[in-house]
Amino acid sequence: MDYERDILNILKEAGTEGLCVHKIARHVFNTHNSFFGTLCFEDVYRYVKQYLYKNSKTRSSIIEKTGVRGFYRLNVTSGDRGQLMFLFEDEKEEEAPRKVEDTSLSLF
Structure with missing residues:
Protein backbone atom coordinates (compact mmCIF):
# COMPACT_ATOMS: atom_id res chain seq x y z
CA MET A 1 0.00 0.00 0.00
CA ASP A 2 1.12 3.51 -0.72
CA TYR A 3 -0.45 5.19 2.30
CA GLU A 4 2.81 6.85 3.37
CA ARG A 5 3.08 8.90 0.18
CA ASP A 6 -0.57 9.95 0.46
CA ILE A 7 -0.13 10.99 4.10
CA LEU A 8 2.84 13.17 3.19
CA ASN A 9 0.96 14.72 0.25
CA ILE A 10 -2.01 15.53 2.48
CA LEU A 11 0.19 17.09 5.15
CA LYS A 12 2.01 19.11 2.50
CA GLU A 13 -1.28 20.54 1.27
CA ALA A 14 -2.46 21.21 4.84
CA GLY A 15 0.39 23.64 5.46
CA PHE A 29 -9.46 6.16 2.78
CA ASN A 30 -11.20 8.11 0.02
CA THR A 31 -8.12 7.93 -2.18
CA HIS A 32 -7.75 4.15 -1.97
CA ASN A 33 -11.35 3.00 -1.61
CA SER A 34 -13.11 1.90 -4.78
CA PHE A 35 -16.16 -0.03 -5.88
CA PHE A 36 -14.15 -3.20 -6.53
CA GLY A 37 -11.63 -2.93 -3.70
CA THR A 38 -13.37 -1.85 -0.53
CA LEU A 39 -11.42 -0.96 2.59
CA CYS A 40 -12.35 -0.82 6.24
CA PHE A 41 -12.05 2.74 7.58
CA GLU A 42 -11.00 1.51 11.02
CA ASP A 43 -8.00 -0.32 9.51
CA VAL A 44 -6.93 2.76 7.54
CA TYR A 45 -7.40 4.96 10.62
CA ARG A 46 -5.33 2.62 12.78
CA TYR A 47 -2.52 2.53 10.18
CA VAL A 48 -2.46 6.33 9.76
CA LYS A 49 -2.48 6.85 13.53
CA GLN A 50 0.43 4.45 14.06
CA TYR A 51 2.40 5.91 11.13
CA LEU A 52 2.01 9.47 12.41
CA TYR A 53 2.92 8.49 15.95
CA LYS A 54 6.02 6.53 14.91
CA ASN A 55 7.27 9.24 12.56
CA SER A 56 6.84 12.15 14.95
CA LYS A 57 8.84 10.95 17.95
CA THR A 58 12.07 12.89 17.42
CA ARG A 59 12.73 16.54 16.61
CA SER A 60 14.39 15.62 13.33
CA SER A 61 11.40 13.61 12.09
CA ILE A 62 9.66 14.67 8.90
CA ILE A 63 6.32 14.86 10.76
CA GLU A 64 5.71 16.79 13.97
CA LYS A 65 2.86 17.29 16.40
CA THR A 66 1.23 20.69 16.60
CA GLY A 67 0.19 22.34 19.84
CA VAL A 68 -3.28 20.82 19.53
CA ARG A 69 -3.83 17.21 20.56
CA GLY A 70 -4.14 14.83 17.60
CA PHE A 71 -2.97 17.34 14.97
CA TYR A 72 0.11 16.72 12.84
CA ARG A 73 2.02 18.70 10.19
CA LEU A 74 5.24 18.49 8.22
CA ASN A 75 8.31 19.49 10.20
CA VAL A 76 9.75 22.59 8.51
CA THR A 77 13.07 22.34 10.38
CA SER A 78 13.73 18.75 9.33
CA GLY A 79 16.70 18.07 7.07
CA ASP A 80 14.64 15.54 5.10
CA ARG A 81 12.13 18.23 4.16
CA GLY A 82 14.32 19.52 1.32
CA GLN A 83 14.57 16.08 -0.23
CA LEU A 84 10.84 15.57 0.20
CA MET A 85 10.10 18.83 -1.62
CA PHE A 86 12.32 17.71 -4.51
CA LEU A 87 10.33 14.49 -4.76
CA PHE A 88 7.03 16.38 -4.89
CA GLU A 89 8.32 18.83 -7.48
CA ASP A 90 9.56 16.04 -9.75
CA GLU A 91 6.05 14.63 -9.98
CA LYS A 92 4.55 17.87 -11.26
CA GLU A 93 6.70 18.12 -14.38
CA GLU A 94 4.67 17.89 -17.53
CA GLU A 95 5.76 17.42 -21.10
CA ALA A 96 5.42 20.33 -23.47
CA PRO A 97 2.71 19.69 -26.05
CA ARG A 98 4.18 18.34 -29.25
CA LYS A 99 3.38 20.03 -32.50
CA VAL A 100 1.81 17.50 -34.86
CA GLU A 101 2.53 17.99 -38.53
CA ASP A 102 0.09 16.73 -41.14
CA THR A 103 2.16 14.76 -43.67
CA SER A 104 -0.73 13.12 -45.49
CA LEU A 105 -1.29 13.79 -49.16
CA SER A 106 -4.06 16.05 -50.26
CA LEU A 107 -6.80 14.69 -52.54
CA PHE A 108 -7.14 17.93 -54.49
Whole structure:
Protein backbone atom coordinates (compact mmCIF):
# COMPACT_ATOMS: atom_id res chain seq x y z
CA MET A 1 0.00 0.00 0.00
CA ASP A 2 1.12 3.51 -0.72
CA TYR A 3 -0.45 5.19 2.30
CA GLU A 4 2.81 6.85 3.37
CA ARG A 5 3.08 8.90 0.18
CA ASP A 6 -0.57 9.95 0.46
CA ILE A 7 -0.13 10.99 4.10
CA LEU A 8 2.84 13.17 3.19
CA ASN A 9 0.96 14.72 0.25
CA ILE A 10 -2.01 15.53 2.48
CA LEU A 11 0.19 17.09 5.15
CA LYS A 12 2.01 19.11 2.50
CA GLU A 13 -1.28 20.54 1.27
CA ALA A 14 -2.46 21.21 4.84
CA GLY A 15 0.39 23.64 5.46
CA THR A 16 1.59 24.85 8.84
CA GLU A 17 -1.75 24.40 10.62
CA GLY A 18 -1.71 20.65 10.04
CA LEU A 19 -4.66 18.25 10.15
CA CYS A 20 -6.17 15.93 12.70
CA VAL A 21 -5.63 12.19 12.42
CA HIS A 22 -9.27 11.55 11.52
CA LYS A 23 -9.21 13.90 8.53
CA ILE A 24 -5.92 12.51 7.27
CA ALA A 25 -7.30 8.98 7.56
CA ARG A 26 -10.49 10.04 5.75
CA HIS A 27 -8.46 11.48 2.85
CA VAL A 28 -6.35 8.32 2.58
CA PHE A 29 -9.46 6.16 2.78
CA ASN A 30 -11.20 8.11 0.02
CA THR A 31 -8.12 7.93 -2.18
CA HIS A 32 -7.75 4.15 -1.97
CA ASN A 33 -11.35 3.00 -1.61
CA SER A 34 -13.11 1.90 -4.78
CA PHE A 35 -16.16 -0.03 -5.88
CA PHE A 36 -14.15 -3.20 -6.53
CA GLY A 37 -11.63 -2.93 -3.70
CA THR A 38 -13.37 -1.85 -0.53
CA LEU A 39 -11.42 -0.96 2.59
CA CYS A 40 -12.35 -0.82 6.24
CA PHE A 41 -12.05 2.74 7.58
CA GLU A 42 -11.00 1.51 11.02
CA ASP A 43 -8.00 -0.32 9.51
CA VAL A 44 -6.93 2.76 7.54
CA TYR A 45 -7.40 4.96 10.62
CA ARG A 46 -5.33 2.62 12.78
CA TYR A 47 -2.52 2.53 10.18
CA VAL A 48 -2.46 6.33 9.76
CA LYS A 49 -2.48 6.85 13.53
CA GLN A 50 0.43 4.45 14.06
CA TYR A 51 2.40 5.91 11.13
CA LEU A 52 2.01 9.47 12.41
CA TYR A 53 2.92 8.49 15.95
CA LYS A 54 6.02 6.53 14.91
CA ASN A 55 7.27 9.24 12.56
CA SER A 56 6.84 12.15 14.95
CA LYS A 57 8.84 10.95 17.95
CA THR A 58 12.07 12.89 17.42
CA ARG A 59 12.73 16.54 16.61
CA SER A 60 14.39 15.62 13.33
CA SER A 61 11.40 13.61 12.09
CA ILE A 62 9.66 14.67 8.90
CA ILE A 63 6.32 14.86 10.76
CA GLU A 64 5.71 16.79 13.97
CA LYS A 65 2.86 17.29 16.40
CA THR A 66 1.23 20.69 16.60
CA GLY A 67 0.19 22.34 19.84
CA VAL A 68 -3.28 20.82 19.53
CA ARG A 69 -3.83 17.21 20.56
CA GLY A 70 -4.14 14.83 17.60
CA PHE A 71 -2.97 17.34 14.97
CA TYR A 72 0.11 16.72 12.84
CA ARG A 73 2.02 18.70 10.19
CA LEU A 74 5.24 18.49 8.22
CA ASN A 75 8.31 19.49 10.20
CA VAL A 76 9.75 22.59 8.51
CA THR A 77 13.07 22.34 10.38
CA SER A 78 13.73 18.75 9.33
CA GLY A 79 16.70 18.07 7.07
CA ASP A 80 14.64 15.54 5.10
CA ARG A 81 12.13 18.23 4.16
CA GLY A 82 14.32 19.52 1.32
CA GLN A 83 14.57 16.08 -0.23
CA LEU A 84 10.84 15.57 0.20
CA MET A 85 10.10 18.83 -1.62
CA PHE A 86 12.32 17.71 -4.51
CA LEU A 87 10.33 14.49 -4.76
CA PHE A 88 7.03 16.38 -4.89
CA GLU A 89 8.32 18.83 -7.48
CA ASP A 90 9.56 16.04 -9.75
CA GLU A 91 6.05 14.63 -9.98
CA LYS A 92 4.55 17.87 -11.26
CA GLU A 93 6.70 18.12 -14.38
CA GLU A 94 4.67 17.89 -17.53
CA GLU A 95 5.76 17.42 -21.10
CA ALA A 96 5.42 20.33 -23.47
CA PRO A 97 2.71 19.69 -26.05
CA ARG A 98 4.18 18.34 -29.25
CA LYS A 99 3.38 20.03 -32.50
CA VAL A 100 1.81 17.50 -34.86
CA GLU A 101 2.53 17.99 -38.53
CA ASP A 102 0.09 16.73 -41.14
CA THR A 103 2.16 14.76 -43.67
CA SER A 104 -0.73 13.12 -45.49
CA LEU A 105 -1.29 13.79 -49.16
CA SER A 106 -4.06 16.05 -50.26
CA LEU A 107 -6.80 14.69 -52.54
CA PHE A 108 -7.14 17.93 -54.49
